[in-house]
Structures are given as structure tokens and as C-alpha cells.
Amino acid sequence: MVFSFKTWIFGLTATWINKDFEIMDVLLEISYFPTPHTAQAITEVIKKAIQKWEIESQIISITADNGANIVAAIRDLEPIKKLSCAAYTLQLPINKGLKVVEDLVSRVKQLINFFSTQKQIERLINVQKDIGYEETYHLIQDISTR
Known part of the structure; x- marks a missing residue:
């Protein structure tokens, strides 16, 4: 090899x-x-x-x-x-599929990054409460080692 x-x-x-x-x-x-x-x-x-x-x-x-x-x-x-x-062969379509959603993933990461400051987190929680969410949700940042 x-x-x-x-x-x-x-x-x-x-x-x-x-x-x-x-x-x-x-x-x-x-x-x-x-x-x-x-x-x-x-x-x-x-x-x-x-x-x-x-x-x-x-x-x-x-x-x-x-x-x-x-x-x-x-x-x-x-x-x-x-x-x-097998690992190499399986990775080829995975990479192709990821390329299709690359722009979307980038935009979602930007959005999550926007909501990463304490001020924006509090605003997000307040909006969720205002529209009647029983439970508030937090955004999770992507970590490449996961």
C-alpha cells in the first residue's frame, strides 16, 4: 500500500x-x-x-x-x-455529498457563530419563551474532532 x-x-x-x-x-x-x-x-x-x-x-x-x-x-x-x-471507496460518495451542502453548512456555521455571544444567547432564549416554547434550545457549535 x-x-x-x-x-x-x-x-x-x-x-x-x-x-x-x-x-x-x-x-x-x-x-x-x-x-x-x-x-x-x-x-x-x-x-x-x-x-x-x-x-x-x-x-x-x-x-x-x-x-x-x-x-x-x-x-x-x-x-x-x-x-x-472499502474505507476509501465509501469516502468518495461521502465527500461528493458533503460538497453539495457545503454552502448551506457554511451559512449555518455563521448563524451559530452569531448566536455564540452571551448577549445573543439570551436574546435567543427570550424569543423562544415569547413564542411559547416550553423548553428552550441552544445551538451547538461544530467541533471537527467529534
């Missing part, structure tokens, strides 16, 4: 089921991956790692994202099959 940050990192993990049918997962290797990040370069770094760990005959598939260079690299490793990373 190749991860793309400001610098590329190559990580090789192995996952298998042992004789007791327990899923085993281990990090075999992690290292800096210099440019170029072409399919050929990715294929070579994967081949070297597989040979280093002497696991050529034990690999059935590689799980990765759908980057064109990665797809092409794994295609060059036949008979190994490529599996799409």
Missing part, C-alpha cells in the same frame, strides 16, 4: 487467517517512497518487499485505493489481484 501525504510512505502489511480461524494482521515494513510515483516504480517497490519477506507464493491480493498508478502497478503483479479499499 502506498500512502500519499506531502511525502510518500510505502507500507506493507500482511493479513491472514490462522489455523484457529483468527484474523492476523501485522506491519511488515514501512519506508520512505521517493519520486517518481509511477506504476512501474510502485510495482518495483512492492516486488522488492515481497521478495525480501519471501512471501511471493502466499499473496492472493493487495488492497489499495483506486489511483490510476496504483491500479496499473498491481495489474503488473499478476496473478495477484487488486481489492479496492
